[in-house]
Amino acid sequence: xxxxxxxxxxxxxxxxxxxxxxxxxxxxxxxxxxxxxxxxxxxxxxxxxxxxxxxxxxxxxxxxxxxxxxxxxxxxxxxxxxxxxxxxxxxxxxxxxxxxxxxxxxxxxxxxxxxxxxxxxxxxxxxxxxxxxxxxxxxxxxxxxxxxxxxxxxxxxxxxxxxxxxxxxxxxxxxxxxxxxxxxxxxxxxxxxxxxxxxxxxxxxxxxxxxxxxxxxxxxxxxxxxxxxxxxxxxxxxxxxxxxxxxxxxxxxxxxxxxxxxxxxxxxxxxxxxxxxxxxxxxxxxxxxxxxxxxxxxxxxxxxxxxxxxxxxxxxxxxxxxxxxxxxxxxxxxxxxxxxxxxxxxxxxxxxxxxxxxxxxxxxxxxxxxxxxxxxxxxxxxxxxxxxxxxxxxxxxxxxxxxxxxxxxxxxxxxxxxxxxxxxxxxxxxxxxxxxxxxxxxxxxxxxxxx
Amino acid sequence: xxxxxxxxxxxxxxxxxxxxxxxxxxxxxxxxxxxxxxxxxxxxxxxxxxxxxxxxxxxxxxxxxxxxxxxxxxxxxxxxxxxxxxxxxxxxxxxxxxxxxxxxxxxxxxxxxxxxxxxxxxxxxxxxxxxxxxxxxxxxxxxxxxxxxxxxxxxxxxxxxxxxxxxxxxxxxxxxxxxxx
Ligand SMILES: Cc1cc2nc3c(=O)[nH]c(=O)nc-3n(C[C@H](O)[C@H](O)[C@H](O)COP(=O)(O)O)c2cc1C
Ligand code: SF4
Ligand code: FES
Numbered sequence: 001x002x003x004x005x006x007x008x009x010x011x012x013x014x015x016x017x018x019x020x021x022x023x024x025x026x027x028x029x030x031x032x033x034x035x036x037x038x039x040x041x042x043x044x045x046x047x048x049x050x051x052x053x054x055x056x057x058x059x060x061x062x063x064x065x066x067x068x069x070x071x072x073x074x075x076x077x078x079x080x081x082x083x084x085x086x087x088x089x090x091x092x093x094x095x096x097x098x099x100x101x102x103x104x105x106x107x108x109x110x111x112x113x114x115x116x117x118x119x120x121x122x123x124x125x126x127x128x129x130x131x132x133x134x135x136x137x138x139x140x141x142x143x144x145x146x147x148x149x150x151x152x153x154x155x156x157x158x159x160x161x162x163x164x165x166x167x168x169x170x171x172x173x174x175x176x177x178x179x180x181x182x183x184x185x186x187x188x189x190x191x192x193x194x195x196x197x198x199x200x201x202x203x204x205x206x207x208x209x210x211x212x213x214x215x216x217x218x219x220x221x222x223x224x225x226x227x228x229x230x231x232x233x234x235x236x237x238x239x240x241x242x243x244x245x246x247x248x249x250x251x252x253x254x255x256x257x258x259x260x261x262x263x264x265x266x267x268x269x270x271x272x273x274x275x276x277x278x279x280x281x282x283x284x285x286x287x288x289x290x291x292x293x294x295x296x297x298x299x300x301x302x303x304x305x306x307x308x309x310x311x312x313x314x315x316x317x318x319x320x321x322x323x324x325x326x327x328x329x330x331x332x333x334x335x336x337x338x339x340x341x342x343x344x345x346x347x348x349x350x351x352x353x354x355x356x357x358x359x360x361x362x363x364x365x366x367x368x369x370x371x372x373x374x375x376x377x378x379x380x381x382x383x384x385x386x387x388x389x390x391x392x393x394x395x396x397x398x399x400x401x402x403x404x405x406x407x408x409x410x411x412x413x414x415x416x417x418x419x420x421x422x423x424x425x426x427x428x429x430x431x432x433x434x435x436x437x438x439x440x441x442x443x444x445x446x447x448x449x450x451x
Numbered sequence: 452x453x454x455x456x457x458x459x460x461x462x463x464x465x466x467x468x469x470x471x472x473x474x475x476x477x478x479x480x481x482x483x484x485x486x487x488x489x490x491x492x493x494x495x496x497x498x499x500x501x502x503x504x505x506x507x508x509x510x511x512x513x514x515x516x517x518x519x520x521x522x523x524x525x526x527x528x529x530x531x532x533x534x535x536x537x538x539x540x541x542x543x544x545x546x547x548x549x550x551x552x553x554x555x556x557x558x559x560x561x562x563x564x565x566x567x568x569x570x571x572x573x574x575x576x577x578x579x580x581x582x583x584x585x586x587x588x589x590x591x592x593x594x595x596x597x598x599x600x601x602x603x604x605x606x607x608x609x610x611x612x613x614x615x616x617x618x619x620x621x622x623x624x625x626x627x628x629x630x631x632x
Contacts, residue, residue, distance in 0.1 A: 075481075087548045087587040118481075125494065125532045126588050129601045132632040161479045166490050166530035169586065183486035183522075185529040201484060242592060244550040250592035288549055288587075331550050331591070345549045349586050 002269075003230060005218040005238050006211070007254040010098045016133070018140040021101040027146055029109045029220040034154040037220075042113035046216060048224030050236035055081055055172070055209030056287065056327040058311050061216075067196040068114055069204040077205040078116040079181065080107060080213050082123040082130075083165055083172035087288035087349060088329025091240035092210035094252040096123075096130050100137035104160065106213035108146060109220055111158050114206055118159045121210075122177050125166040134162050169353035173401045174207040176355065187355050188401035211240050231257035235310035239325070245332035248272030261285075261307040261314075262299040264330075271332065278334035282417075285314050286326020288346045289406035291413030292339070293323050319413065338432075339421050343414040344372035350407030361404040364395040368411055375422060378429025385422045389415050455536055456506045463508040465515065469495050472631055473515055486518050489526055491629075493533055498629045502542060503534035531585065539574040539581040541619050541626070544598045547584045550591035559595045559607050560584060566616065579619060601627025 004010075014020035021027075033042050047062030068076060080103065084092040096103055103121070111119045123131055138160055141147045149157045163181050165171050171180045175189035178200050199205020215237060219227045228236045235257040241264070244250045249272040255264060265280075266273045274280055280295045301307050302321035307314065315322045333342065351365040371388050374380045392408040392415075399405070415422060425432050457463065465473065473492045477485035492512045493504060500508045504527050513520040527533045534542070545560045560582070564570060567580050574581040590596040593605035602625075604615065618624050 084589050085587060088550050088591050089587075090589040090591055093589045124589070125490070125530070126585075126598060128494075128629065129627065136632065159479075163487065164491050164494065166494065167532035167585070168530050180490065181487060182484070183489035183516075183518075183526065185525055201481070244591035244594065245553055250594075252592070284549075329591070333553060337553050342549055342553065345547075345552050349548055352586060 002254075002256055002259075003238065004254045005227070005230075006095065006102065006214050006240065007099070007252075015099055016097075016101075016137075018101060018137070018144060021099065022144075025221075026101055027105050027108075029217045030105060030112070030146060031152070033109045033112050033220055034152060034156055039113045039115055042109065042216075042220060045219055045224035046113070049215075049219040049227035050224075050231075050234060051212065051215050051219060051227065052234070052236075052311065053209055054211035054215070054239065054328070056086065056289070058325065061208065061212055064196070064208075065114060065206060067194070068206055069197045070115065071204070075118065075203050076114055076116045077200045077203060078107065078111045078114050078119040079174075079177065079200060079205055079207045080119070080121040080210055081172060081174065081177060081207050082121050082127070082210045083169075083177060084127075084210070085124055085169040085172050085353075086327045086329055087346065088242060088244055088284060088331040089287050089327040090242045090244075091252050091328060093127060093130065094242075095210060095214060095240065096127075096134060100130075100133050101141070102214045102217060103134070103210055104137050104141050104146075106216045107160055108141075108151070108158060110206075110208070110213050110216050111160075112156055113216075116206075117157050118161075120181060120200075121160070121162045122171070122181055123162060123164055124171070125164050128164065131162055131164050138162070168355075169349075170355045170401075170403060173403060176401070177207060178205065185355070187357050188403075190400055232308065232310050233312055235312060235325075239309070239328055241309070241328040241330050243271050243330045243332070245330075246275050246278060246334035246337070247332045248275050255309055257308075257310050259309045260299070261309055264309055265298070265332065271330075274332070274334055276334075278336065280332065281335045281337055282333040282339065284323070284329070284331040284333075284410075286324045287329030288331070288349065288410060290324040290326045291319055291322070291409050292342075292417065294417040297321050297417075319409070320416075323413070338376075339414050339418040340372065340376050340425050343411055344369065344376045346410050347372050347407065350403065354403060354407070355401075358399045358404070360395045360398045361400075361407065364391050364404070365407045367391050368407070372411075375425050378425065378432065380422075380426050380429075382423065382426050384426070385415060385419065455503075458501075458505060458537055463496070463500050463505060463511050465496065465511060466499060469499055469630070470515065477516065485516055486522070489516060489518070489523065490530070492516060493523070493527055494629045497533060502538045502540075503536060537574070540579050541599055541624065542581045542583060544583045544585045544588075546586070546588045546590065546594070546596050546598075548587040548591075550587070551594040551596060554594035556595040559609065559612065562609050563612050563616075566612070580616070599624065599626060601629075 051061045052058040171186040176186035180186045195205040283298045301316040347369040351369040356362045392411040395404045395408040476488040480487045496508045509523045513523045596605045
């Protein structure tokens, strides 16, 4: 049986209400932390757990917390990143919709650990109904004495509020999020200083993803060592995966890190394999920003090892033959999908979402979008393919925030693994628009005959 | 920014209830940090102004928050959920990003546009529908999808679109609200 630390009770009737949540052990991590642990002891458990940020970057959470500056007389803040806009990712929505109190509980326990007396959840504007689900849960928590002054007689005070975005992917980047929370445009800040030193209103701030904060609950309840027993290497605990694309059972799954990709993709308990008997063509394992993997690198690494659902194994082979776990946005493509079209689609997304502050990103993303658009529409030249790769390389590493990299990586990876499909778009645009696309690395002649 | 001052010549004012709501939200933030209420105040103003933000509505938000109008304009023009020109009663926001696209988003969007006789960002003559194409809304596993007001409509098919449009015409569709629930 796969252990579920976050979604174990998700199907319990009424778990979205305070009473049922509490009856199933809810708020016990707050009780334990406030009554039996010092804030530093909570941080210590999180360190021991090996928990890594679930928002995409995978940075160790305990370490991040220990960087938080604590100058006398200056407030500190915990901000929950519920912006969830990475294409392919819809796990935080599921968690907040189904078990809102789990996030509230995690926010209280984590805020206590960090010594924050005011905390915020920043949620994307399109999830407006979840804003109200959260505000209702927060009102219940105030009502039952889990929020407010002197929580359960511990002497600890905490206020928790929800802030709302208004449609901007860039506000998921933590410094853009802070700008937005301050009521401004979501322009990422130049780092350093990092939010841990100068964050919200220039005060020390920790920004964590919804799932990261929820994971603090089982870590405090069961202990960091217990959490670290699940998983492999530096990939501990469970992870929410949002599975989409041409599979039989799309949806949100909580897996134990370390499961094989093959099991996750093909087993009936999880994705259930490819839909309509089609063949697997490619996988984007961690949201639109991570490199795409061609079918022959999905279940096995280039060295021939089993590919696992871990940070390390998905990255095995580096950018040559690996990818990243990212946000866990698991997008599956079947043989009918056009890689050029998908790459164009993602480029359009990044061009649209670039905040426009730095020229390599602002100009580069639009340029890639234009070139990909003409390739996809049969008006491209052979030299466009190298041009694209070159533009992508010039964006990478030359921007204020990682959106530039996020826009460049998918383009570089698509060209690296599916170059023949890009060439096919130049050589035979007509055929390309009319036929099924076939698997990569099949000689073009055969692709046309089989189609 | 294509600024439209007001649609009917009347300046925008918050209703009393909404003004109270905005003022309550401002109080959540430390002294002098009330600007943090801006994004939410704009959502509320947009809802009270028939789904879009006129210059007059933005100025009202600026006055309520005690900030300059330009601070409001630059934010309103940055975020894609704010409409800076009039829209129809029902704004159909279709996701057209990768995971939805491979599950047929483009076809369903084309179908709807043809059926309504409008293009992207246009409004039907009867003022009922506007079609917008937006980026991933976090429903990729339930594709194709669109958002209308507060609600997501998932696993769209042509039949479902037909029925939805009928229901809108019959006034049966609830868009939800930005007011506190
Ligand atoms: C362009 C961009 C978009 C991002 N979007 C999100 C997001 O929607 N949700 C999220 O949790 N993190 C997102 N991140 C990562 C955050 O910057 C940050 O690393 C994360 O919230 C930290 O939390 P964690 O350590 O718990 O993962 C994004 C980063 C970038 C560069
Ligand atoms: S990389 Fe792009 S999104 Fe990030 S700050 Fe620069 S222009 Fe803005
Ligand atoms: S791609 Fe359409 S909701 Fe994510």
